[in-house]
Amino acid sequence: xKRIVLIALVCALAQGVAYAQKNxxxxxxxxxxxxxxxxGTRAVKKLQRAFxxxxxxxxxxxxxxLFTDDGTIEIGIDGVYVGKARVREYLKRLHGGQEGLIYGxxxxxxxxxxxxxxxxxxxxxxxxxxxxxxxxxYKKHAEWRDGVYENTYVKDGGTWKIKSLHLYVNFVAPYEKxxxxxxxxxxxxxxxxSKAFPPDRGPTASYRPFPETYVPPFQAPNPxxxxxxxxxK
Amino acid sequence: xxxKKVLLQVTCLAVAGLSSFAVVTPAIAQSSVEARVAEYxxxxxxxxxxxxxxxxxxxxxxxxxxxxWDDAADLFAxxxxxEYGLSGxxxxxxxxxxxxxLLGPKGLxxxxxxxxxxLQPVIIVAPNGRTATGRWQGPMQLSEPGxxxxxxxxxxxxxxxxxxxxxxxAKFHFYPTAYTDYDxxxxxxxxxxxxxxxxxxxxxxxxxxxRTMPGNYIPPFSFKHxxxxxxxxxxxxxxxxxxxxx
Numbered sequence: 001x002k003r004i005v006l007i008a009l010v011c012a013l014a015q016g017v018a019y020a021q022k023n024x025x026x027x028x029x030x031x032x033x034x035x036x037x038x039x040g041t042r043a044v045k046k047l048q049r050a051f052x053x054x055x056x057x058x059x060x061x062x063x064x065x066l067f068t069d070d071g072t073i074e075i076g077i078d079g080v081y082v083g084k085a086r087v088r089e090y091l092k093r094l095h096g097g098q099e100g101l102i103y104g105x106x107x108x109x110x111x112x113x114x115x116x117x118x119x120x121x122x123x124x125x126x127x128x129x130x131x132x133x134x135x136x137x138y139k140k141h142a143e144w145r146d147g148v149y150e151n152t153y154v155k156d157g158g159t160w161k162i163k164s165l166h167l168y169v170n171f172v173a174p175y176e177k178x179x180x181x182x183x184x185x186x187x188x189x190x191x192x193x194s195k196a197f198p199p200d201r202g203p204t205a206s207y208r209p210f211p212e213t214y215v216p217p218f219q220a221p222n223p224x225x226x227x228x229x230x231x232x233k
Numbered sequence: 234x235x236x237k238k239v240l241l242q243v244t245c246l247a248v249a250g251l252s253s254f255a256v257v258t259p260a261i262a263q264s265s266v267e268a269r270v271a272e273y274x275x276x277x278x279x280x281x282x283x284x285x286x287x288x289x290x291x292x293x294x295x296x297x298x299x300x301x302w303d304d305a306a307d308l309f310a311x312x313x314x315x316e317y318g319l320s321g322x323x324x325x326x327x328x329x330x331x332x333x334x335l336l337g338p339k340g341l342x343x344x345x346x347x348x349x350x351x352l353q354p355v356i357i358v359a360p361n362g363r364t365a366t367g368r369w370q371g372p373m374q375l376s377e378p379g380x381x382x383x384x385x386x387x388x389x390x391x392x393x394x395x396x397x398x399x400x401x402x403a404k405f406h407f408y409p410t411a412y413t414d415y416d417x418x419x420x421x422x423x424x425x426x427x428x429x430x431x432x433x434x435x436x437x438x439x440x441x442x443x444r445t446m447p448g449n450y451i452p453p454f455s456f457k458h459x460x461x462x463x464x465x466x467x468x469x470x471x472x473x474x475x476x477x478x479x
Contacts (some may be wrong), residue, residue, distance in 0.1 A: 024266055025266075028269050028273075031273065032269075035273050035277060035280070042283065046456075047460075049355050049370075050355060050456070050459050052370070053353075053355070053370075053388075053454070057449075058469070062458060065458060065460050065461050100471075101449045102449070103448065103449065104446065105449065108370075108372075110352065110370055111353050134384075136418075138423055138447040142421075160459070161460055175418035175419065175420060176420070
C-alpha cells in the first residue's frame with residue numbers, strides 16, 4: 001500500500017512538472033511574439049527612414065526596392081502607381097527624369113514623428129509620419145513642403161517591406177513668400193510627371209490643401225479611447 | 234482483480250511520469266528553455282542597445298545646441314573622434330572639447346544659435362552588442378552675432394562603442410550638405426563650408442573632401458538596404474574637377 005501511495009505521489013509530481021513546463025513554453029512563446037513586434041516596429045521605422053534617405057539622393061531604384069512586388073505609391077493628387085518598376089519610374093520622372101540629382105537640385109524628404117501601429121499577429125503594420133521637405137533648384141526656385149504619410153507595411157517572407165505609401169501633401173510653398181501667402185489651389189497641383197506618365201489608378205482621396213483645412217484620415221484609432229478618429233466634423 | 238488493474242495503471246503512469254521527469258524532461262527543458270531564453274535575452278539586449286544609442290545621440294544634440302562643450306565631449310569614447318564638415322578630425326575628449334570652441338564660446342553668447350536637430354535615426358547594432366552605427370538627418374538653425382540667420386541640412390554617419398557597459402560616441406562625422414541665408418533661401422543663396430582651422434588645427438585632415446550644395450554629394454551609407462540586404466557601394470557621386478572626383 002505504501003508503495004502505491006509513493007508511486008502515485010511521484011506520478012502527481014511528474015504531471016506537475018510537465019504542467020509547469022507547458023506554462024514556461026507558452027510564456028516564452030508569448031514573450032517571443034512581443035519581442036518580434038518590437039523588432040517589427042523597428043524594422044518599419046528603418047524602412048521609412050531609408051526611403052527618405054534614398055529619395056533625398058536620387059537613388060530611385062533603392063527606394064523602389066523597399067516596396068513589395070505589388071506595392072503602391074501615391075503622392076498628393078498624382079494618383080496611384082503599382083509595383084516596383086512603376087514606383088521607380090514615377091519617382092525618377094518626378095525629379096526631372098535622370099538617375100540621381102543634378103547640380104543645384106535640393107531634395108530633402110524628411111521623415112519625422114512616426115506613430116506605428118503593429119497588427120496583433122505582428123505580420124503587418126500601419127504608420128503615420130510627418131513629411132517636412134526642402135525642395136528646389138538653385139537659381140530657379142525653392143519650396144517648403146508639408147504633408148502627412150499614412151502608410152502600410154507587411155512582413156513578406158521574413159522581411160518587412162512597404163506595401164503602400166500615401167503622402168497627403170498639405171502644401172508646397174515658395175520659400176520666399178512662405179505658406180501664409182498661398183492662395184486657394186496654389187499649394188498642390190498634379191505633377192507634370194503624373195500627366196506625362198499616368199498612374200495605374202486615380203487618386204484615392206480628393207481634397208483641397210492649405211489654406212483650406214484637411215485632416216488626412218487616420219488608420220489607427222485614438223490610443224486612449226480606442227475609438228476611430230473622425231476629425232473635426 | 235480490480236485492485237491489480239488499478240495498481241498496474243498507476244504503475245504505468247508513474248513509470249511514464251518518472252521517465253519523462255527523470256530522463257526526458259530535464260534534458261529537453263534545460264536545453265530548450267535555456268537556449269530560447271538566451272536567444273531572446275540577446276534580442277532584447279539589442280533592442281535596448283538601439284534605444285541607448287538613440288538617446289546618446291539625442292543627448293549629444295541637446296548639449297551641443299547650447300554650447301555645453303564639456304558635457305558634449307564627455308559623451309565620447311577614450312579614442313573618440315570628431316569631424317564636422319571639412320574641419321578635419323579631432324581625437325580624444327580634450328581635443329574635441331577645444332575644437333568645439335571654434336563654433337562659439339562655452340555656453341554660447343548673445344546672438345548665437347547652434348540648433349542641430351538629430352532626427353530620422355537608422356541604428357545598426359553589431360550582433361555582439363559592442364559597436365553600432367547610426368545615420369541621422371540633421372537640419373540646422375544657426376546664427377552668429379551681427380549676421381543673418383542660416384538654415385542648414387546635413388547627414389550624420391556616426392559610430393558608437395559600448396565601454397564598460399555604457400554606450401559612447403566612437404566616431405562623430407557630420408556631413409553638412411547645404412547652407413542657405415535665411416533671408417534669401419536656397420534658390421538664391423547656397424553657402425560653402427569652412428575649411429580646417431588655422432587657429433587650432435585638427436589631428437588629421439578631413440577624411441572626405443566634398444562640397445555642400447549646389448554640388449550634390451551623397452554621404453556614404455552605414456546600413457545595408459533593408460530589403461535587398463546589399464550595401465550601397467558605387468554611389469553616383471557628382472564629378473568635381475577641383476577635388477578630382479570623377
